[in-house]
Amino acid sequence: MPNAKADNQASILWTANDTPLSSAYDDTYYSKEGGREETGHVFLAGNGLPDRWRTMPDFTIGELGFGTGLNFLQTYHRFMATAPKDHRLTFISFEAFPMNPGAMIRALSPWPDLASLTRPLLAIWPPSAGWHTIPFEKAALHLAVGDANATIAEMPRKADAWYLDGFSPAKNPELWGEALMAAVFRNTKDGGTFATYTAAGWVRRNLEAAGFMVERRRGFGRKREMLAGMKNRHGDTAGSRAKEAE
Numbered sequence: 001m002p003n004a005k006a007d008n009q010a011s012i013l014w015t016a017n018d019t020p021l022s023s024a025y026d027d028t029y030y031s032k033e034g035g036r037e038e039t040g041h042v043f044l045a046g047n048g049l050p051d052r053w054r055t056m057p058d059f060t061i062g063e064l065g066f067g068t069g070l071n072f073l074q075t076y077h078r079f080m081a082t083a084p085k086d087h088r089l090t091f092i093s094f095e096a097f098p099m100n101p102g103a104m105i106r107a108l109s110p111w112p113d114l115a116s117l118t119r120p121l122l123a124i125w126p127p128s129a130g131w132h133t134i135p136f137e138k139a140a141l142h143l144a145v146g147d148a149n150a151t152i153a154e155m156p157r158k159a160d161a162w163y164l165d166g167f168s169p170a171k172n173p174e175l176w177g178e179a180l181m182a183a184v185f186r187n188t189k190d191g192g193t194f195a196t197y198t199a200a201g202w203v204r205r206n207l208e209a210a211g212f213m214v215e216r217r218r219g220f221g222r223k224r225e226m227l228a229g230m231k232n233r234h235g236d237t238a239g240s241r242a243k244e245a246e
């Protein structure tokens, strides 16, 4: 894992259209073709949201890679607009290299309605290593600062849906490895789902080996395909079905 900076804060460059780019990973935090729209297509629609949280009073999302907070803020924004009044969202996110507050504000500046939700975040930003719980009106954000490969063992509850949002698998392979995908699967409720912007073959195989039923879907922007999938409700897994078929 690259040492993003001596103090473990991300070092950020900016593309011509002001999209944040990690200098350590040489990759952008969100799509240059529209970060907010990418969150909607890949992570919300990819996990069947908002429909699923309309019928579940206590919905939990896990995310690998908190980054700018865009996925969380867009999700919370949609949750506030679409979930029944008494429903609650728990969002558990993992981040090794938090951005500095100025970079986060700049990264979110294209969306003032989301930026206005950042106050509870900025109150503790940049967060120290370890777990933080940040309360929002209708949500709790649990943020683990450190390598997700280690901190996922302390995940406080299983997720109904996962956002797998590391940098490109070729540049950030440690956030897509077989052991971590297995830990994601263990930390998914039966019937839970995942979605990710990538369709890399080895990531798909790691997700299948973990036990997810995986399918390719239309990707966002110039990406032809993305992956989405489910943990079967009956504990049956893609791996066990393949064995039965042998």
Ligand SMILES: C[S@@+](CC[C@H](N)C(=O)[O-])C[C@H]1O[C@@H](n2cnc3c(N)ncnc32)[C@H](O)[C@@H]1O
Pocket: 001, 010, 028, 029, 030, 064, 065, 066, 067, 068, 069, 070, 071, 072, 094, 095, 096, 097, 098, 146, 147, 148, 149, 165, 166, 167, 172, 174, 175
């Ligand atoms: C594509 S960005 C995430 C974008 C984010 N979801 C957003 O809404 O802005 C990938 C993130 O994964 C983080 N990351 C990379 N390796 C990690 C690791 N081993 N553990 C935890 N986070 C990691 C990076 O620091 C970066 O913030």
